[in-house]
Amino acid sequence: MPRLPGVERAVGDLKAATWAEVAALLVALPAAALFFGLVLPRFLEVRTGRWSEWPGVAFGSAFPLFRSGVPARYSLAVALMLSAFAAATVMFQADPAGRLAALPGERTTAMRALIFGTLLLLFGCGLWIYAQPGNNVDLFEDGHVLGPAQAYLSGGRPYVDTYPIHGWGADGGADAFFFRIFSPTLETFRVRRAVWTALALPALAAAALVLFDDGFWAGLSMLLAVSICPFVSERQTLAFAAIAALTAAARRRNPILWLLAGAISAWTLFFTLDFGLMALGGGVGTAGVLGVLDRDWRGARAATLRFLAGAFLGSVPFLALLAAHGALGDFARVSFVDIPGTIVDAWGLPAGTSSVVIVRGSASEAFRLVFHGDEMPALFFVLVLALGVTVLIGRAILRTVQPVDRAAAAVLCVSILALRGVLGRADAGHLSLYGVVVALPAAWLVYRAAHAGRYRIVLTAILLVALFVRLRPDRAIQTEWTALRQAPGARATSASQPHIPRSGRATVSAEQAGELAALQADLDALLAPGQTFFDYSNEPALYFLMNRTPPIRHGIVPFYEPEAKQREVIAALERIKPPLAILSGGSFDAPDAISNRDRTPLVATYLDRAYEPVAKVAGRTLARRRIP
Numbered sequence: 001m002p003r004l005p006g007v008e009r010a011v012g013d014l015k016a017a018t019w020a021e022v023a024a025l026l027v028a029l030p031a032a033a034l035f036f037g038l039v040l041p042r043f044l045e046v047r048t049g050r051w052s053e054w055p056g057v058a059f060g061s062a063f064p065l066f067r068s069g070v071p072a073r074y075s076l077a078v079a080l081m082l083s084a085f086a087a088a089t090v091m092f093q094a095d096p097a098g099r100l101a102a103l104p105g106e107r108t109t110a111m112r113a114l115i116f117g118t119l120l121l122l123f124g125c126g127l128w129i130y131a132q133p134g135n136n137v138d139l140f141e142d143g144h145v146l147g148p149a150q151a152y153l154s155g156g157r158p159y160v161d162t163y164p165i166h167g168w169g170a171d172g173g174a175d176a177f178f179f180r181i182f183s184p185t186l187e188t189f190r191v192r193r194a195v196w197t198a199l200a201l202p203a204l205a206a207a208a209l210v211l212f213d214d215g216f217w218a219g220l221s222m223l224l225a226v227s228i229c230p231f232v233s234e235r236q237t238l239a240f241a242a243i244a245a246l247t248a249a250a251r252r253r254n255p256i257l258w259l260l261a262g263a264i265s266a267w268t269l270f271f272t273l274d275f276g277l278m279a280l281g282g283g284v285g286t287a288g289v290l291g292v293l294d295r296d297w298r299g300a301r302a303a304t305l306r307f308l309a310g311a312f313l314g315s316v317p318f319l320a321l322l323a324a325h326g327a328l329g330d331f332a333r334v335s336f337v338d339i340p341g342t343i344v345d346a347w348g349l350p351a352g353t354s355s356v357v358i359v360r361g362s363a364s365e366a367f368r369l370v371f372h373g374d375e376m377p378a379l380f381f382v383l384v385l386a387l388g389v390t391v392l393i394g395r396a397i398l399r400t401v402q403p404v405d406r407a408a409a410a411v412l413c414v415s416i417l418a419l420r421g422v423l424g425r426a427d428a429g430h431l432s433l434y435g436v437v438v439a440l441p442a443a444w445l446v447y448r449a450a451h452a453g454r455y456r457i458v459l460t461a462i463l464l465v466a467l468f469v470r471l472r473p474d475r476a477i478q479t480e481w482t483a484l485r486q487a488p489g490a491r492a493t494s495a496s497q498p499h500i501p502r503s504g505r506a507t508v509s510a511e512q513a514g515e516l517a518a519l520q521a522d523l524d525a526l527l528a529p530g531q532t533f534f535d536y537s538n539e540p541a542l543y544f545l546m547n548r549t550p551p552i553r554h555g556i557v558p559f560y561e562p563e564a565k566q567r568e569v570i571a572a573l574e575r576i577k578p579p580l581a582i583l584s585g586g587s588f589d590a591p592d593a594i595s596n597r598d599r600t601p602l603v604a605t606y607l608d609r610a611y612e613p614v615a616k617v618a619g620r621t622l623a624r625r626r627i628p
Contacts, residue, residue, distance in 0.1 A: 032059070036083070044087065058082035078484065081121040085219075087114060115209070119202035126198030126232070129483045132490055133190055134497050134507045137516075139539035140556070140588045146189065147540030147555045148172030153184055154549040158322065159330035163553045165339060168318070168331075169271030170235050171555075184544075187504025193234055200232035203240035204436075210248045211407045211440055217447050224439035227471035229432040230479045236436070238268040239275035243414055243437065246283050249303070250290060251407040258287075258303050262310025270318040273335055274421055282414035283307045289409045293396045344424055346561040346599075349592070351426035352376030371470045377431050378422045380470045381438045385419070388412050388441040391448055404447065411440040442467060502545060515618035520546055522617045526580055526624070534578045536596060536607060537585030537620060551576040556588075557596040557603075566602040573606070581611045583621040 036056035044055075062079035137146075148162040149172035156162055164171035174196075175189055182188045208221035229236075242264040249257035265283055269276025284304055291300025322328045352375045370380055392409060395401050414437055421434035446467070449459035467473075497507035500516050508516075523533060523546055532548040540555040542548075552572045554560040560569050589596055597604040611623035 036060075040087065054086040055083040058086045077124075081125065084114070084117050084121055118215075119205055122201040122205050123198050125484065126201040127194060128487050129231070129480075130197045131191070131194040132487070133187065133505060134490065134493060135190075136508050136512045137186065137541055137545065139541040139585075142189075143538075143540030143542070143544075144555055145170070145172050145175055145193075146544035147550055149175040149179060149184075149189075150544040150548075151550050151553070152176035153179060156549070156553075157325040157327050157330075159327045159334045160325070161550075161553050163334060163555070163559060164273070165343070165555075165559060166235060166274070167270065167272040167276065174271065183504060185502050185504030186500070186506040186545075190506050196234040196237055197232060200234065200237040200240055203237055203244060204232070207240055207244035207247055207411070208440060208443070210244050210251065211411060211444065212404060212447065213251075217443060220446065221440055221443040223473050223476070224442050224467060224471060225436050226480060227473040227476040228439055229436035230476050231483070232436070233433055235272040235275060236433070238264060238271050239279055239437075242268050242279040243282075243411060243440075246279070246286060246414070247407045247410045249307075250286055250410040251403045253299075255302075255306050258306035259310035259313070262307040262312075263314030265307075266311040266314030266318075270315070273339070278414055278417040278420075280311060281417050282410065283311075285413035285417070286410040289392075289413060290406060293392070293401045293406065293409060342562050342565075346558045348424050349426045351378060351423040354379050371466070373470070377428070378419065378426065378435070381422065381431075381435050382419065384438055384442050384445065385412065385415055388415075388445055391445065404444070408441060408444040411437065411444070415441055500545065502547060516545060518618045519620065522615060522622065523548070523580065526622075532576070532578050533580040533582060534573060535582050536603070537582045538588035538591060538596070539582070539585050542582070551578045556591070557599050558591055560603070561599045563602065566600050569600075569603055570606045573610070577625060579625050581607060581623045581625070583607060583611065583613060583623050585620045587619075 036059050037053075040055050041053060059079045059082070061082060062075045144166060148156075148164060151162050152158070152172055153176055158164065158168050158173060162172065164173070167173075175192060178188055178192050179185075204225055205218065205222055208218035208225075209215070211221065212218050242261060245257060245261035245264050248254070249261045261283055262280075265276060265279035267276075268279045284307065287300050287303040287307060290303065291297045294300075319328065322331050354369055354376050369375055370383065373380060388408070389412060392405060392412065395405055418434040418437050422431050424430070446460060446463045449463050450456055452459055498510055498513040499505075499507055500513050501520060507513075519542070527533065527548070532543075532551050533546075534551050535542055536557065538556040538558075540550065543550045552560075552569050554565065554569065560566055584596075607623070610625060610627050612626045613621050613623045615622045
């Protein structure tokens, strides 16, 4: 049978295709028109007192999407998501005071279903974008996870045989767990990461919804958030969940929620160290700030104790595992002494300054500094938080603090602590990674302006224009839409790409597959089973892909830049004596334009003495050990 278009190809028969088309026109089209044109608007009118055609308009977007080249099923899925969001917004806006839990009667089953459906749709969109089985392996970034995971699979102990800079779970711990349950493959890694990353979107949306108890303002928060951080990270997921629980506890004064917020913050600490510290510090800070806002120090003390009790209970399973591995002391030393004491010197970037422009600059220079952020990208975020603190203090003085302001105190505390990550390694990626939480207090400021007694139109307009100029949500929407549209094509392309060892059904480009195959062939020829190599090229993912145990606990060169760490690495290499070393790889030999040899001269000198270059394979210099 010749290749047939559309429905003919689906049913395989021309006449059957005709009947299918007629059935769609006579059944599906009227049904959709009645549901979106009458039934759903009537339902919304009964529930909210408002008739709305917007869910139907949103569903109608399926046709122009389909005509623009988006496959039919994807057009329909996007249209249904937009329609559900429009319906949810209408229902949430039924409470103009922003008290979702205090709607006439109580929160209905339909309302809960809409909330759950919206969060589920956000998760689906995230999974649609992030579930990509065919991307190349980032031997540097993915190596932060795959290298330690390989060490754990080989019997390594956390914090003793590994050095989790980002956190135990994020740096291989979670993946080693799933590797043991399923299989140690690139496919398992990518599926786990896609699911975990996609969960960040509903977790952030939950935090926004709890902050405002209003769908419109939660939607504004999400728009600002994706403008700051178009693509979320798996490292943010538990932190967003902790913020949601903390915000709920602050808003509702619920003792159980304080315990829950503490527990999730502790889980965050063990998964992602820096975000966990932000969540824990934010929880304690929030309890103290609420004591000031409410003028209730006894309540603040009780909230603090409940939060810390929850954190302790959440930590117990992880502390027990560390104690069983004899790694409890190493965890404390690495997490709270070594990393804070060395990471900024080794990995930090200048955050810039605003003083010159503020003191001597013109108005146009000040505008450029704030809204373009060339000299100090984080300045706008700092100003937003400063304004938020000012407004919150003002409301406390006037004794006009409402539940939404109590919740805002929580997101302000966490956002202020997040500046540590923004200003530490001050690049665009980390501004996005940590600065995303500033979207919540920014939306709260707009909310406060919109509810101001006088000048609310002017104040709201000023804030919205400022946020638009700096964050450009229009570009964010375009970026997200492009990602949604391109995701199916990327998956289709990956289906024809080659597999590599330990990849499962995941694929990489033919070029990378060829490089890795050539490297593995040489490594297998030069190394006996059980032997390993030393990577000095900042590509720790190679340990996993080549199925060799890392000989040192540090994944990349910048992490052992301090002299004491260099001597530790040399001692480990002397003890294990890897027969081979990868001296250079080209792509990652000079992070931040500083060569590995300049960062770690002691290790470079040792490698020059102990190893002799023997081959160049796939752009990497291999060296054989020449001293016993």
